[in-house]
Amino acid sequence: MCQQTEPTDQMPPLENKMETSAEVCPKTPPKKKSGSKRAHPARLKKKQRQLRKAQQQHRQSITDEESSVVSFSSSNASSIASPSRKKDANNKPNAGKKRNRKQRSKKSSSSSSTQDNKDESMIMSEEHSRYVALDCEMVGTRLGHSVLARVSIVNFFGNVILDTHVKVEEDIMDYRTDVSGVTAEDLKSEAAMDFQQCIDLVSAILEDKILIGHGLKNDLRVLNIKHPWYDIRDTTKYTPFLKPSGEDGAVLLPRKLKELAKYKLSKDIQVEGQAHCSIEDARASLELYKSVSSKWEKMIRYKVNKTKEIEQKICGPSN
Incomplete structure (x- = not known):
């Protein structure tokens, strides 16, 4: 039988090989991290802090909204509380303020209702000049007609704009002095105006x-004058x-x-x-x-608008 012979060259130990490789290929020192890579964790931490801060602000806003809703609902609930609870509420420091607000609102509502009841004029001051009041006194003629004997016009404040007697060319049968207050002397006086002169003056005053x-x-x-119905x-x-x-x-x-005045x-x-x-009647x-x-x-205004609607239906819309 052939006998196995041991190899003459034995393998060197592993440690020796590693030492040999180390000597042949010396270890390279580890590379230093660049500045950008070192800053990355810092930026990440900063972003995390910003995110946490935003989340806290968001949670705080939600908490504020919830608290406002709760306070609003509680105030509404207190407003419809039972009489005993209302009595207790009056003892609180803010109860006086609430009562004052209620009193002021009542006063304002009462004043507005009073104004509505009196129905004070809503006319703007610059429009006062557009309003005049007129009254005429008449006498009776031979033919049974009523003719102009006196005309009075006052402005919006009741101040007299015109007050004159008017000369009558027809034969007067009834001066109606007990009603009109007009006498023959009034119509024959130099202060009395001619009829046409009076009509021209009144027409100018009443225009617009x-x-x-x-x-x-x-x-x-x-007066022989026409005036728009509106x-x-x-x-x-x-x-x-x-x-x-x-x-x-x-x-x-x-x-x-x-009767109306009374x-x-x-x-x-x-x-x-x-x-x-x-003058008194005009006022x-x-x-x-x-x-x-x-x-x-x-x-x-309602009648004017209705009239316009009817005219548009009949005549069509104006260009």
Whole structure:
């Protein structure tokens, strides 16, 4: 049999080989990390801090909103609390402030309701010049006609713009002095105006004006003047001033100016035994209008708009 012979060259130990390799290939020192790589963890930490701060702010905002909702709901709940709880609430420091606010709101509402009840004029001061009140006195002629004998016009504040007697060319049969206050001497005086002169002056005053009066249909007829219907405020035509008549009250009739002044203004005019004064009557009509001016103007605007709608349906829209 062949005997295995041991190799003459034995393998060197492993440690020797490693030492030999180390001697042949010396270890290279580890590379230093660049500055950018060293800064990366710092930036990451900074971003994390910013993220945590944003999350905290978000949670805080949510907490604030929830607290505001809770306080709002609690305030509403307290407002509808039982009487005993309300009594306890009045003892709190803020109860006085709440009562003051309620009192102020009550005062404001009461003042507004009072203003609505009085129905004070809503007319702007720059528009006051547009409003005038007129009243005429007449005398009877031989043919039974009523002709102009006196005309009075006052402005929005009741100041006299025009007050004149008018000369009458026809034969006068009835001066109606007990009602009109006009006498023969008034119409023959030098201060009395000629009819045409008076008409021209009155027409100039009434141009583009809102005309207020009582029974203006008769006044405009004796003046021989036409005025736009939407610029007329006649107290004999305003529905709330009319009185019901007939068995069922369905018919509405105009009231006398004397009756309206007493009923609406608590004023006595045209006193028994005293002649009428056209200035006094014009002022009474003016005060009646001003007492309901806001409602009256709303009604006029409604009628004007309705009239325009009807005209557009009939004639078509204007270009």
